[in-house]
Amino acid sequence: MVLQQKAKANVWGTAKPGSKLTIVPTWDKKAYQVNVAANGKWTAKIATPSYGGPYQIAFDDGEKLTLNNVLIGDVWLCSGQSNMEMTVGNGFGGVLNAMQEIADATKYGDIRMIKIDNKTNFQPQQEVPVKWGWRECNPENVKDFSAVAYFFARKIYQEKHIPIGLISDNWGGTVAEAWTSGTSLKTMPEFADFVKAAEGGLTQNDIENRYKTEVRHWIDRSRTDDPGYKGTTATWAQPDFNDSNWPKMQLPNFWEQAGLNNYDGSVWFRKEINVPADWAGKDLKLNIMGVDDYDVSFFNGQEVGHTEMFFYPRNYTVPGNLVKAGKNIIAVRVFDNGGLGGINKGPLTLQLVNDPAKTLDLAGEWAYQKALPLARLEQPPVLANSANRPTLIYNAMINPILDFNIKGVIWYQGESNADRAEQYKILFPLLINDWRNKFKNPNLPFYFVQIANYDCHDQPVAADWPELRFAQLQTLKLPNTGMAVTIDIGEATNIHPRNKQDVGSRLALIALAKNYGVKVPYSGPSYSSLQTKDNRVVLSFTNTSGGLISKGSAALKGFFIAGADKKFYSADATINGNTVTVSNSLVKQPVAVRYDWQNNPDGTLYNGAGLPASPFKTDDWQNIKLDPQKQ
Numbered sequence: 001m002v003l004q005q006k007a008k009a010n011v012w013g014t015a016k017p018g019s020k021l022t023i024v025p026t027w028d029k030k031a032y033q034v035n036v037a038a039n040g041k042w043t044a045k046i047a048t049p050s051y052g053g054p055y056q057i058a059f060d061d062g063e064k065l066t067l068n069n070v071l072i073g074d075v076w077l078c079s080g081q082s083n084m085e086m087t088v089g090n091g092f093g094g095v096l097n098a099m100q101e102i103a104d105a106t107k108y109g110d111i112r113m114i115k116i117d118n119k120t121n122f123q124p125q126q127e128v129p130v131k132w133g134w135r136e137c138n139p140e141n142v143k144d145f146s147a148v149a150y151f152f153a154r155k156i157y158q159e160k161h162i163p164i165g166l167i168s169d170n171w172g173g174t175v176a177e178a179w180t181s182g183t184s185l186k187t188m189p190e191f192a193d194f195v196k197a198a199e200g201g202l203t204q205n206d207i208e209n210r211y212k213t214e215v216r217h218w219i220d221r222s223r224t225d226d227p228g229y230k231g232t233t234a235t236w237a238q239p240d241f242n243d244s245n246w247p248k249m250q251l252p253n254f255w256e257q258a259g260l261n262n263y264d265g266s267v268w269f270r271k272e273i274n275v276p277a278d279w280a281g282k283d284l285k286l287n288i289m290g291v292d293d294y295d296v297s298f299f300n301g302q303e304v305g306h307t308e309m310f311f312y313p314r315n316y317t318v319p320g321n322l323v324k325a326g327k328n329i330i331a332v333r334v335f336d337n338g339g340l341g342g343i344n345k346g347p348l349t350l351q352l353v354n355d356p357a358k359t360l361d362l363a364g365e366w367a368y369q370k371a372l373p374l375a376r377l378e379q380p381p382v383l384a385n386s387a388n389r390p391t392l393i394y395n396a397m398i399n400p401i402l403d404f405n406i407k408g409v410i411w412y413q414g415e416s417n418a419d420r421a422e423q424y425k426i427l428f429p430l431l432i433n434d435w436r437n438k439f440k441n442p443n444l445p446f447y448f449v450q451i452a453n454y455d456c457h458d459q460p461v462a463a464d465w466p467e468l469r470f471a472q473l474q475t476l477k478l479p480n481t482g483m484a485v486t487i488d489i490g491e492a493t494n495i496h497p498r499n500k501q502d503v504g505s506r507l508a509l510i511a512l513a514k515n516y517g518v519k520v521p522y523s524g525p526s527y528s529s530l531q532t533k534d535n536r537v538v539l540s541f542t543n544t545s546g547g548l549i550s551k552g553s554a555a556l557k558g559f560f561i562a563g564a565d566k567k568f569y570s571a572d573a574t575i576n577g578n579t580v581t582v583s584n585s586l587v588k589q590p591v592a593v594r595y596d597w598q599n600n601p602d603g604t605l606y607n608g609a610g611l612p613a614s615p616f617k618t619d620d621w622q623n624i625k626l627d628p629q630k631q
Contacts, residue, residue, distance in 0.1 A: 001134040002165025004405035005051045012043040015061040024058045051162045073163030078149035080413035082172030089143030092496040105142035110163040120392035122198045124399040151504025178393040184434040191390040214381035215308035226372040237298035237331035246367035254340035264374040271366045280325040283353040288314040289346030298331040408445030421467035447482040452490025453600045465599045482510035521545035524611035536583040546608015558603020592619035
């Protein structure tokens with residue numbers, strides 16, 4: 001393991017109840033004595049020297065225990081969502097040149113990592129949920145190391161040769177509010193009610209019941225834009241509706257495995273069945289093994305059931321008054337939030353309630369039609385089994401480690417909050433100040449990654465990555481923060497870009513400059529001010545180490561300019577010293593400039609140190625998206 005250097009390091013654990021525990025570290029051979037409580041718990045503070053090792057720590061409560069191979073160095077907490085969770089060699093395809101990186105890990109045994117397990121809890125916890133304990137960096141172990149964290153540590157170690165401990169505490173697809181304490185979240189009205197309910201004894205069952213209700217209301221609201229409805233009437237479920245021009249699909253099946261690729265949203269299925277004469281007027285049971293994700297089912301135009309549970313078997317009673325001899329129509333509206341979509345493989349039947357042995361097999365060809373794409377809807381409610389609820393991750397994964405001494409935090413998160421960028425401007429600084437308060441260090445370094453370029457074609461329309469990046473940029477107003485810009489090293493069609501080397505290195509540059517006394521550029525050009533001159537705007541920049549350059553293109557790209565009408569046009573841009581002059585002949589009186597203001601932009605502004613400029617805007621206008629093909 002690694003303990004924080006030059007600190008009164010907190011150590012804690014359990015021992016023989018009521019005993020005296022003696023702790024002796026080999027770096028100073030001083031004996032620390034602690035009284036063990038009646039419940040067996042103990043805590044101690046041990047003075048640590050400057051970096052070095054390996055050392056031993058001996059514990060004795062009548063039974064001896066020795067920790068070996070303990071290094072003294074700097075410990076960094078590495079948190080966020082999947083781009084921090086992504087490993088060097090396992091998961092999401094691994095990093096660029098993974099095999100070589102894994103082989104080279106043999107040089108960096110003084111880098112260690114511990115992995116916190118993914119857990120949630122309604123109350124703050126004390127026990128640390130460990131997925132795997134401290135591991136020494138080597139070619140076998142590094143495969144499971146957080147890639148961003150590893151490359152961050154490697155860069156620092158290469159420069160300073162200080163042992164680095166990494167606490168890998170991250171969870172893919174999670175939102176910032178889940179990582180924030182309830183104490184802080186209660187200051188934000190949108191989260192306060194949930195936190196207060198959790199503090200008052202809210203249970204998982206309560207959450208699931210609330211979730212079902214929220215999904216039901218969400219599905220009901222989706223009828224407005226669904227062509228299968230006219231008002232509250234399900235026209236596509238009616239017996240007289242003509243579906244002869246609809247395509248066909250074999251059911252049960254997942255539609256993404258049956259030719260309907262890359263589609264999330266609602267799909268209507270219809271099937272004509274022939275009911276025996278002796279079934280007429282009798283109650284039937286419609287049995288569907290499961291649905292990905294939700295369904296509303298109809299018989300002869302009348303709703304017979306709905307379920308807001310993923311993969312949960314459906315068994316709907318069809319009232320006898322709807323059942324007639326001969327032709328009948330079954331319709332199922334399936335709504336998929338993401339993934340395969342459709343009706344699970346398994347029994348798909350209709351049977352007599354009073355004689356279940358009499359069954360009609362509904363498997364086979366069904367007519368289908370796409371209706372309402374998910375991208376046209378508001379964000380769906382959070383899944384009942386999701387971690388994405390306020391403060392629950394914090395309670396289980398951050399609260400238990402608060403006593404462990406750390407040097408600082410690196411953070412890579414934001415994609416899951418991109419549909420609420422305005423809120424993130426408050427929430428993200430709140431999280432940072434919250435952690436500083438909880439770790440009892442108001443100056444705790446907190447360095448984060450601005451989310452990378454990405455096509456974002458499968459994200460909801462509400463998601464606004466440029467605004468989220470801008471919210472991250474504004475968070476730099478907090479002291480002792482730093483931001484690694486990655487707008488140039490993402491992948492248009494991969495939300496988990498494989499170049500994690502540059503991500504970790506850019507984070508490390510910030511730490512080296514701010515915490516390790518290394519004089520090195522750590523930021524790309526930062527917009528500072530503007531002047532309007534006739535039909536031109538002159539932008540001034542700081543952090544221009546080595547001068548401003550256009551990298552990879554003779555023409556400086558990525559700038560847009562607008563007048564008071566808020567209509568942006570792709571701009572001509574030229575560099576002059578530490579300024580950039582921007583113009584477009586169609587904008588006679590410019591008032592605003594934006595740079596790299598798309599999900600996947602192509603800007604080329606860098607400084608001489610090879611670091612890219614952050615996307616930015618000079619205006620405070622909302623809900624404006626730039627499309628370089630149309631503007």
